[in-house]
Amino acid sequence: MPASYWTPTGGLPPQSRLLSDRAIFTNSYAVIPKGVLTDIVTSYLPFWSNTRLWVLARPMTGFSETFSHYLMEVTPGGGSDRPDEDTAAQSVLFVVGGSMQLTIDGNAYTLAGGGYAYIPAGSEWRLANTGKNNLFFHWIRKRYAVVDGIERPDAFVTSDTEITPIPMPDTDDCWATTRFVEPYDLRHDMHVNIVTLQPGSSIPFAETHVMEHGLFVLSGKAVYHLNQDWVEVEAGDYMWLRAFCPQACYAGGKEPFRYLLYKDVNRHMPLHL
Secondary structure, X not given: OOOOOOOOOOOOOOOOOOOOOOOEEOOOEEEEOHHHOOHHHOEOOOOOXXXXXXXXXXXXXXXXXXXXXXXXXXXXXXXXOOOOOOOOEXXXXXXXXXXXXXXXXXXXXXXXXXXXXXXXXXXXXXXXXXXXXXXXXXXXXXXXXXXXXXXXXXXXXXXXHHOOOEEOOOOOOOEEEEOOOOOOOOOOOEEEEEEEEOOOOEEEEEEOOOOOEEEEEEEOEEEEEEOOEEEEEEOOOEEEEOOOOOXXXXXXXXXXXXXXXXXXXXXXXXXXX
């Protein structure tokens, strides 16, 4: 059965809705629930036509400093021939609805739901929605950290359905990671993977480590431990974690709990702020 991924509907909530919600912003983490992804918090970008986006994360001093994360909506006929003016920015695109025509350095690709593209910094690329339905995709950007003596990574295109998830040891295959880049490939300084936990499984310890995290829930639901709090999350919610924020979870519901995960990797810690 093909994977399904949550996509936003926009609009505004009715006047009858209570103001209480699950949105949280602390010094160590943020939770942006799907209910706040409404029309009035969308943004627009230069040189993108028929396009709007929800900014889920951006570099902020003293919080999460390495990446930005957009949830993009492109209507039929829209797209961009100049998608990113920052030549130092590398990108990952992950399609969750509709389809796109993507060209990277003259090579053309078609990506549908589950499609994944890595675009190196300095690439010439363009994107178009030539279909009949709205296109939804996640766009994660990070300034590439060049290391003298290490080659830069190449562009590639693949799909969630083409990668076999790798189970964590001693978990009876109930906790697995779909890795689009090998962990020991030091050309890459960020990983954008998909983590899957089966209903009833857990991350059984409070992970506490240096990577910044962006986690977008693609499907399912869970109770997540963030710093000293327990929060409920479901498909469409976003969790944004600064470095060293403790995290663990219990997956619930009837379907797998899956999230798209960003983290920064494979570089020395900068000794300046």
